[in-house]
Amino acid sequence: MGRPKITVVGAGxxxxxxxxxxxxKNAYDVVLVDIVPGIPQGKALDITQAGPVCGYSTRVVGTNGYDETAGSSIAVITSGIPRKPGMSRDELLATNAKIVKTVVRELVSRSPNIILILVTNPLDAMVHVARQVSGLPKSRVLGMAGVLDTARLRSFVAEELNVPGTEVQAMVLGGHGDTMVPLVRQTTVTGKPITDRLAPDRLAALIKRTQDGGAEIVGLLKTGSAFYAPSASAVDMVEAIMNDQKRVVPCAMLCEGEYGLKDVIVGVPVTLGRSGGESIVEYDLTAEERTALQASADAVRDLCAVVDRLLTA
Structure with a gap:
C-alpha cells in the first residue's frame, strides 16, 4: 500500500x-496544484530538496492540472484571491465562489471519496459553495477557521499569563471574523477557568484582539495576510482526520438543528475522524452565547444568499 494522498489547491x-x-509529517504523498505555470512545480521541488535535511522522504508533486490528484483522501483548498483595493465585497465573493466551484468539480470527479477542507475566504460561504457543487455529505465538506481563531486566542492568553500556549484550552465558534463567539466557560489555563486568572476587561481585550487577528497581521505585513498559523491549523485538521483521532475541534460544518441552527454552515465543535466531521458536539451555551451564535449564523446566511445570487447571475 502506498501512502495516502493529500492534495493542496493553491500554491500561495x-x-x-x-x-x-x-x-x-513523512506520512503522505502530497500534490500541490496551482494555475500559474512553474509555481507549484518549483515549490514542490524545493520542499522535496529539504527532505534529506529534515528527515522526510515525502513524494511532493507540483502540477497545473488535476489528474495527479486522483485518489486523494483529503484536499485542502486555499485557492482564491485576496481583496484588492477598490474591489467590492460582492466582487471578491463572486470571484472566489467561481474559483471554488471549478476546483471542487475537478477534485470530486477524480476522487469521489475525498474530504474537502476549505480555507478560502469568506470561509463559511465557500463551504456552502463547495457543498452545493460537490454533492458530498456534510461530513466531508468542512471549513478551517475555528482552529485558527482558537489558536489565536490561546496564544494571546498564554502571552498575557506567561504560560505555554499548549496549557491554554479554548473553543471559538461562529463565523470567521468579527462575529466569532469565544466560549469563555470552556476556556481554561492549566485546567483552571480563565475567569480565575484574568480580569473581565483584560479577557474582553484579548477576545477583541482575536476577532481582529487576521486584520492585525494584514496591517503589519501590508502586502499579504497570515499563513503560518492558518496552514498549521489546516494541517491539524488533516492529521485529526487521517489518524482517526476523534478529536473535537471547532470547524465550519452544516448545522441541521444543532444549537437551534437549521441549514446554515457555521463554526461549531466537530468530532474529526476518518470519515471527516463525524458529529457536532453540543455544549451548553449561555443565553448570551446562543444569541451571539445565532447572529453569526444570520450573517453567514446573508452572505450565502448573495453568493447564490451571484452564481446564478
Missing part, C-alpha cells in the same frame, strides 16, 4: 506552507 503562502508541513 498558505498552500505552499500547508504542503511543506504535510511533507514534514
Amino acid at each position: 503562502n498558505v498552500g505552499g506552507t500547508v504542503a511543506q508541513r504535510l511533507a514534514e
Whole structure:
C-alpha cells in the first residue's frame, strides 16, 4: 500500500506552507496544484530538496492540472484571491465562489471519496459553495477557521499569563471574523477557568484582539495576510482526520438543528475522524452565547444568499 494522498489547491503562502508541513509529517504523498505555470512545480521541488535535511522522504508533486490528484483522501483548498483595493465585497465573493466551484468539480470527479477542507475566504460561504457543487455529505465538506481563531486566542492568553500556549484550552465558534463567539466557560489555563486568572476587561481585550487577528497581521505585513498559523491549523485538521483521532475541534460544518441552527454552515465543535466531521458536539451555551451564535449564523446566511445570487447571475 502506498501512502495516502493529500492534495493542496493553491500554491500561495498558505498552500505552499500547508504542503511543506504535510511533507514534514513523512506520512503522505502530497500534490500541490496551482494555475500559474512553474509555481507549484518549483515549490514542490524545493520542499522535496529539504527532505534529506529534515528527515522526510515525502513524494511532493507540483502540477497545473488535476489528474495527479486522483485518489486523494483529503484536499485542502486555499485557492482564491485576496481583496484588492477598490474591489467590492460582492466582487471578491463572486470571484472566489467561481474559483471554488471549478476546483471542487475537478477534485470530486477524480476522487469521489475525498474530504474537502476549505480555507478560502469568506470561509463559511465557500463551504456552502463547495457543498452545493460537490454533492458530498456534510461530513466531508468542512471549513478551517475555528482552529485558527482558537489558536489565536490561546496564544494571546498564554502571552498575557506567561504560560505555554499548549496549557491554554479554548473553543471559538461562529463565523470567521468579527462575529466569532469565544466560549469563555470552556476556556481554561492549566485546567483552571480563565475567569480565575484574568480580569473581565483584560479577557474582553484579548477576545477583541482575536476577532481582529487576521486584520492585525494584514496591517503589519501590508502586502499579504497570515499563513503560518492558518496552514498549521489546516494541517491539524488533516492529521485529526487521517489518524482517526476523534478529536473535537471547532470547524465550519452544516448545522441541521444543532444549537437551534437549521441549514446554515457555521463554526461549531466537530468530532474529526476518518470519515471527516463525524458529529457536532453540543455544549451548553449561555443565553448570551446562543444569541451571539445565532447572529453569526444570520450573517453567514446573508452572505450565502448573495453568493447564490451571484452564481446564478
